Structures are given as C-alpha cells and as structure tokens.
Amino acid sequence: MPQDAPQTSFNRVMLKISGEALMGDQGFGLHPPTVERIAREVQSVHEMGVEICMVIGGGNIFRGLQGSAQGMERTTADYMGMLATVMNALAMQSSLEGLGIHTRVISAITMNEVAEPYIRRRAVRHLEKKRVCIFAAGTGNPYFTTDTAATLRANEMSCEAIFKGTKVDGVYDKDPNKFDDAKRYDDVSYDDVLAKRLGVMDASAIALARDNNLPIIVFSLDEPGGFRGILSGEGTYTRVHG
Template identity: 85%
Template structure:
C-alpha cells in the first residue's frame, strides 16, 4: 500500500523509502556503543530527505551493542543471543528518535516485540498512517523472531509499507567485486542483479533479504553514509552508488 501523496519537491522520484543502516554506523570512531555526534549527523541526513516530502522508514542494526550471531559463536544459546540483539536495535532506534525529534522531525519507534512503555507495537495499518502523516517510522526488534537478520527485517517492512526502494547506507560508495579496502583494484558495479549478488556472494545483504527483494522487485540502492548530503543527493539521482535490481 503506497500513499497517493507525492513528494513536495520534484527533486526526487521516490515517494516512500526504507533506509537500512548498521548499528556500527552509530559508533563513529568508537569501538562500541553510541557516538552522539554521529547519531546527530545521520539524523541531519534523514531530515534533509524528510524535508523533500519523502516518507521515510528506517531499520537500524544492533551490532554496536550486541550481535546475536557473535554471542552464539561464543557458546550462548542462539535464540537467547538473537533476542538480546533485537533489544539492542530498540536502544539504537530510541537514540535515533531522540536525535530526529531534536531537529523537529516527528518520529515513531515501532517494535516487533511489544514493549508499550517505550515504543509502539507493530501494526501495519497504523505504521502506514504514521508515514502518511509524514512521521519517520523506525522499525525495531527485527522481525520479532530469532534467526532473522535486520537486513531481512528491513526488506520485509519495506515490502509491507509499500516502499519504492531500500537505501542501504554503508562505509563504501556501492557494491564492489571484492573488498575495496583490501584491494585497490576492486571495481564498483553501477548496476548488479539480485542473482549475481547471490551467486557471487557480494555481501550486500544476507541471502534471505536479497531473495525477498528479488521476489517483490524491490530495488536496493547501496551508498556511502559517510558522504555528507549523500542520502539526499542519491535520492535525486546524483552521487556514486550501486543499484541492485532485476
């Protein structure tokens, strides 16, 4: 279900988008936790797109606080570890909410695990209504189930909300054939197919998320979150990025 309203600015063709970022993106130069200036900078990027009239969904990972898979690798029972990771995403979502609302952007944190004292439970129709009212919706606690990543949660929510694209903010400006940090001769794709991402294990998102996006013809745009103004620029078709599509 997509809103019938169009963006207030002709600068972008997108009406409703999902922004997926990792929990590590909120760490800044720290090795753990939240770096408030970095959270504020990302919030400014989101506000700049919100000011265009674009309806924004967000999913933030929890790896800066706790990663379920890492906990399981150290001997913790996987289901428990994954639930702890889901709670970490709620903490990140609340931090981003505080930063956005300090900038005057109305926001709702919507959790797949009910915790009514701090955020709303996930109800699809209510979430769609928040978007239509130009509130940023931050979806937390993944899908509410263990064994699913926040990449899959972002793709699921993007489909449920009728988003036109997923914007995956990373530390690099697109998808490369190999790690550009380790290999100076790495080549960036302008466009790459879902099937190539899966076959070549390009690491854009996990396989479940890519398959879900492919099955619903939902493009994934991979860009650098570290580039000032990059999110808004790419929405307008400028800048450097990779599009994953059919």
C-alpha cells in the first residue's frame, strides 16, 4: 500500500455497476475510454489495500427482460444476458491488467477458455492475494438479476459492504433528473427501500442483504475519485442498512 494512501475501515468490498455504466455516451455497447476510467477508480481503491470484488451488469449489450418482453423465451433471454456480463467482465479485466492489477474473471457458467469456474475457496484465495475478482454470468440461473448475484457473492466472500455505483449520488424519493424537489436520503432502511420501491436494487437482492445485515452504499460512479473518497469517509452517498 502506498504510504500516502488514505485510511479506510473496509478490508473487502463488492463493487456493483450496471452494464450501462460502460457504454459512455454511445447508448450501446462498450466505450473503451469509459471502461478505463472506471478501472482507474478501482485501481485507486486497490492501492488503499482494499480487497475488491466486482459484478457488472449486461444491459449495455443485452437485457434478458427486454428480450423476454419481445417474445423470446425468458430462460434463453436470461442466459443471453449472462453471456453479456462475461463480455463486460473481460473488458474490465483487460483494462485493470493494463494498469498492472492482477484480475480474475470468475464465471457462474463454465467456459474454461475465457474464465475460471466459480469455486468459493479459490475466489477467496485470489482476494487474499490482492487480486480483483470479477464475478460474471450472474448466479448462473435465469430469473435472477446481477443485483442478486452481487449480493449473493458479497455474502459468500464475506464482503463488508456492497458499493452500488450509479448515475446519481445516492438514493432519492423520486428521480432527481426529472424532479427538482427530489429528496436524497443519507440513510434508509432495507424495509423502507422495499416498501417505498426506491429502486436501489431488486427486491430479492435487498431481502438477501437485509437477512445477512450487509450494508449497501449507493454513490455516483460519474464523480471522479468518488469510490476512493467514500471508502475514506468523504463524499455524498446513501447508506442502506437495518
């Protein structure tokens, strides 16, 4: 760890980002400069000595729900969405390794030529060796989102919190991009997120986090240095907890 690295109380965290976060202003697909910018955010936290897990959505390439809504069989559409997350994970791995950070892509769907299979003990060992672990292909099951996958893996890896990187700096009672009077929460309970349908994560993910007392910290991924700053106790964010 660099001597000037700020102190943090976190030893191991899960970073959950959407696939849309990787597409920049393109509206679709991968935007390599945006992938590299996010990789540098991860690098800055890695330099603090924090062990990092990641789950990246696939919505920039394919969304299972949208495919299903257009007449595609839901299970097939969901598997296609899982494959999209593997593509995003490989792109992020490439950027991180370009920055000198050892990274492993660990897939819930077996594809030995491009990713490791998910074996919990092996993944934990990678983290202990300060490798970034990107968990791809969701849970390996249809009908479960990458939000649920992130919460599941965070619990299995004994992460201390899920950091959900979004376009806004926390959880609001309504869309702050549409309503000037939107109110941001500093703290909100799991039950309020579910009851008020605040859209932090899907209900299965929130319930799983609540049942295991795993806090979710929602922050803006568009804010340069935001991920590192929040781990240092600075910045604006919302904490979802019991």
